[in-house]
Amino acid sequence: MNEAPLIQSGGQGTETVTVAAQNGKMNEITSLERRPEGGPGPIRRTALHDTLVSHLRDMIIEGDLAPGTRLHEGQLGEQLGVSRTPLREAIKYLASEGLVELVPSRGAVVKRFSAKDVKDMLTVLQSLEELAGRLACEAASDAGIAEIRAMHDEMVARYKAGDRLQYYKLNQQIHTAIAQLSGNAALADMHAMLQTRLKRIRFIGHEGPEKWAAAVAEHEEMIAALEARDKGKLSEVLGRHLTKAWERVRDSV
Structure with missing residues (x-):
């Protein structure tokens, strides 16, 4: 069954018509821009x-x-x-x-990573996050820190709801945001690359109630140190968090 066209204002006299089929499968979305004079513009197909x-x-x-x-x-x-x-x-x-x-x-x-692959990547990621924590405490705006607090609160809510995947995504967004708040683009880029490769491994580290609760507790320490702009404490917590991450996954890789 097809969804009725949705018409939204595109600004400056344009409208965008989006049609999506709802048949349980992924479909292409067709966007049709209407020109100010009312005639249809070119159709843009955006594969999902x-x-x-x-x-x-x-x-x-x-x-x-x-x-x-x-x-x-x-x-x-x-x-x-x-x-x-x-x-x-x-x-x-x-x-x-x-x-x-x-x-x-x-x-x-x-991709299948060996235990050495995982350990090596976590070691580098640990150094990056320790540095990111120190830099973020110095460079971050109050608004940037507030955004991480909001992500943290939502992450805890997902934890309490038992929504592991959404919890994990917010968890990773927080680590990414801290790296970005460092103001060091090279650090943030390298961090993003390693974090992506470790996604499955880090997810395993939250299996079981004890491991999951421990990870949440470490994040509570993280946000408190960031809000206090205590760069020594935040760097220490992030380093310990990555050390614990290896301990939580080493028997599974």
């Missing part, structure tokens, strides 16, 4: 690339697509209701993030 990438990434994070799993375009395309072309592009994007490998004669495979 971002949605598809996000969905596949979530499947990897939650283990629905386990490490070593071959990504069959035909099967996945049928399951998700998309053609091979946008699916292939989404898989290539995940390969650029380091979550998928493009293996000769096998095709696309969910």
